[in-house]
Amino acid sequence: MAFTDASLTALRVFREVAERGTLTAAATALGYTQSAVSRQIASLERAAGTPLLHRRHDGVRLTPAGQIVLRRAATVIDQLDATARELAGLPDEHATVRLGWFTSAGAWLLPTALTALRHTHPAITVTTREGSTPALVRALRAGTIDLALLASAPPFRPPDNETPALVLRTLTERGLRIAVPETHPLARGEAIDIADLHGQRWIAGTGQERVMGIWPGLDERPHIAHTARDWLAKLHLVAAECGITTVPAALAPAMPPGVRVLPVRGGPAEQRRILLAHLPRTLPEPAARLAAALRAAALKTDLWS
Amino acid sequence: MAFTDASLTALRVFREVAERGTLTAAATALGYTQSAVSRQIASLERAAGTPLLHRRHDGVRLTPAGQIVLRRAATVIDQLDATARELAGLPDEHATVRLGWFTSAGAWLLPTALTALRHTHPAITVTTREGSTPALVRALRAGTIDLALLASAPPFRPPDNETPALVLRTLTERGLRIAVPETHPLARGEAIDIADLHGQRWIAGTGQERVMGIWPGLDERPHIAHTARDWLAKLHLVAAECGITTVPAALAPAMPPGVRVLPVRGGPAEQRRILLAHLPRTLPEPAARLAAALRAAALKTDLWS
C-alpha cells in the first residue's frame, strides 16, 4: 500500500489528532469514538509505511514522518475547503485572519488591538480562539490558525522543537506583578518586598496550572486559599480580600476597582514575555495588519507603566 | 453534502476523466468499469452541488465549475504524491520535467533537444509522452505534464478556450512541404507547382486525421492510395514509390534515403507552427531549461533550410 492510498478522512482525523494532542480529544472533537480514530491513524500509518505518532502515556506526539504528513495534510484540506468556497462563488477567504491567544491576552491586548484594527482596516475579518500554549502551537502547525499570541516565561525556551521552527516575535517583556486588594497592608507602598510575601494567602490556577498565581521561588510551601482558572474571578477574589495573586504586567490596564498591581523588590527578576508566533512563511496581508495592530497595542501598554 | 465530503478517489477519477475526455477512456486507464467512473463523477457532482461535466455525444467537457475542481484536484493529488516521495526520503521531484509532444516532433526536434539538454544539464530528468493536441492540452490542465509541444495550423486558433488561458510560444513557423520519392518526376525541380499535384496518389493519416498527409485546398477529390499513422511507415511508403504525402518542414532533417522534401509553389501559403505550451505559472527551473533547449533545437532547424 502506497501513501497515495491514504483516505481523505484519515488525513482529516490525523490533523485533528495533531491539533488536539490525543486520540481521545480528537475523537470527541470529530464526533467519533476513540476506537474509530485509532483505526484511522493505524490505516494512515499503514499507508505511510512508517509510524506517524509517538504513543506516550499522556497522548501522542508527531514523529518526523508525522510532521511531513501534517504539513501536506493541512494544505490538502485547505485546498478542498477553498474549492468549496470557490464553487459557492464566495470570495477567497484571504481577508480573514485566524488568531489564537492565551487567556491573559484576552482582557486587554486582544480587544485593544481588534478595536484599533477595526477602525483602520474594517474590511479585515478576525476570528479568534483561546487556548493553551501547546494547543495553540499545535493549531499553528495544523494550519487551523494563522497567528498565535503565546506567553513565555524564563528560561524562554521555544514553544516546541519541531521543524520548521516557528517564527517568534517578542511583543512585550515585562516583570511579573502582584495583585493585592487596595485595603491590604502591602498596598500602601509602591512595591512589595519579597520577604513580605511570606505567609500570604494565595489564589492559584486550577489543574496543571496550580503554580500559576503564586510567586515563583518562594522558600515556603504556599498557602493556597482559592483556585480559579478565570482572571475575572481571580481578580474579584482579590478585590474581596480573599487573597493575593500574581498577574502579568500586561494585564494591569484591565484591573477591576479595588485591586492594586505592584512590582516585587528583591529576588531574581521574574520576566514574562508575550510572543507572536506563526509558521515560517510570508504572512498574507490581513494577517500582517493584525500583527502590526497587536504590536502597536503592546507598545501602548508599555507606555502606560 | 458539502464539497469537503468529496472522496479522494473521486478526485483522482475526475482528473483522469478530464485528461482522457471520456468516462470510458478514464475507466480503462484506471482499470475500473465505465459504470464505476460514472458513479464516482455523479457523487463528486453531488458533493459539488453542481454539474462538473457537459455530457456530449462524443465524451464530456468540463463546465466552469469543473475547471475549478480540476485545478484544485490536481494540486491535491500532487501534494499526496509529494508526501509519498518525501516519506520515502526521495528528493523533491523538481528535477524532473514531464513533456508531451505531437507525433511529428518525435523524429527530430525532440531527440535533438533532449541530446543537447543531456549534455548541458545532465542532472535534469525528462519524461515524455506522445499525444494528440487535445490530449496534451487536457494533460497540461490536469497537471500530468509540465510542458507540451503542440502543432498548429491556420487559422491558428488557441488549442482551447478555457481559463486560465495557456501560455503559448511559437518555436517555428514554417511552410508545409511535400515528400516525394527521388525517382518521382516531381523530384527533379527545386519546388513543386500546385497544378502538378492533380491526380497524384496520396498517403494519408488514419481515423480522424484522414486529411493529414493530403495537400489542403485541392480542388479535386484526392486519390488515397494508403493510410498510415506512423511517420516512419509513411516515409518508407513514399520511398517505395507508393505515393506522396505532406510533411512539416521541421521533419526534413529526418528523411530516410530515397525521399526528397520540396516546397509547393502557388496557392495560399500553408504555414505550420510548432508551439510550446504550459499553464500560466512560472516554470520550475528544469522545465525552463528544457524549454530553452527546445527553442534552440527549433532555431537550428530553421538554419538548416
Next chain:
DNA sequence: CGTCTGCTATGTGTAAATGTCATGGCCTTC
C-alpha cells in the same frame, strides 16, 4: 432508413471499508 458503434446512466448483487461497542493493557496519580 435501418443498423452500427461509440458514448453515458442506472438497477442489482457482493465484497470491502468504516464506523460502534465492549474489552484489555499500560502508565501515572492519589
Next chain:
DNA sequence: GAAGGCCATGACATTTACACATAGCAGACG
C-alpha cells in the same frame, strides 16, 4: 492498590463502492 487517563483490538453492523448487465441516445455508414 484502586482509579482514571491514555491507546489497541476483537466482534459486529452498516454504509460505500465496486462489477455485471442493461437501457437510452446521438452520430456515421452503407
